[in-house]
């Protein structure tokens with residue numbers, strides 16, 4: 001069990017459970033987390049109150065944002081302002097996300113890593129504006145929908161209290177890394193087609209991918225040639241070694 005309680009004195013006089021959780025989990029991560037992108041075994045906690053940035057790697061410069069919750073992030077991760085998230089995605093300035101799930105008894109149950117190039121606008125859900133009585137009335141937040149991220153873009157770091165080996169985490173990060181080389185608008189398409197392909201059996205046909213045409217059209221309403229785009233993206237994924245083309249219009253995931 002990965003116990004946070006040994007450091008509860010850090011939480012001092014805080015009474016709010018979410019504030020205590022933030023302090024304990026950030027402390028644990030500061031002592032324990034390593035960089036998934038390089039061989040550095042330490043991450044540095046950023047100065048308090050830096051918006052949207054919690055940890056960074058001094059060796060490679062990757063940034064990580066920690067989201068802690070007492071609920072398992074089964075479907076979505078609550079994030080901050082919708083407009084800020086969309087502009088960060090479009091300008092390729094999103095951090096790697098760490099979704100930490102702690103138990104009622106202050107132990108770490110699960111930790112997911114979502115590399116920054118694994119999520120696109122397709123995964124961002126706009127929340128309803130805050131009501132007129134809220135302190136920030138009219139403010140619009142967002143959720144990150146895990147179901148709209150390719151399964152290989154969601155990396156387990158801790159699963160039900162069991163720590164996944166560093167090398168496995170780093171390999172999973174590197175597997176997604178070729179997507180970092182794409183422009184953010186192009187990457188959105190590649191991620192959506194990769195997610196579809198990862199839902200199919202290991203060997204599949206073009207017709208199998210075309211079954212998702214309506215869903216992909218909804219995610220990209222400006223594109224009128226979705227089938228052309230699907231074929232183009234299958235080539236992109238092949239060039240990145242996620243797929244191999246068979247002889248007769250069939251495909252295989254690698």
Ligand SMILES: [Zn+2]
Nearest residue numbers: 035038057060
């Ligand atoms: Zn690093």
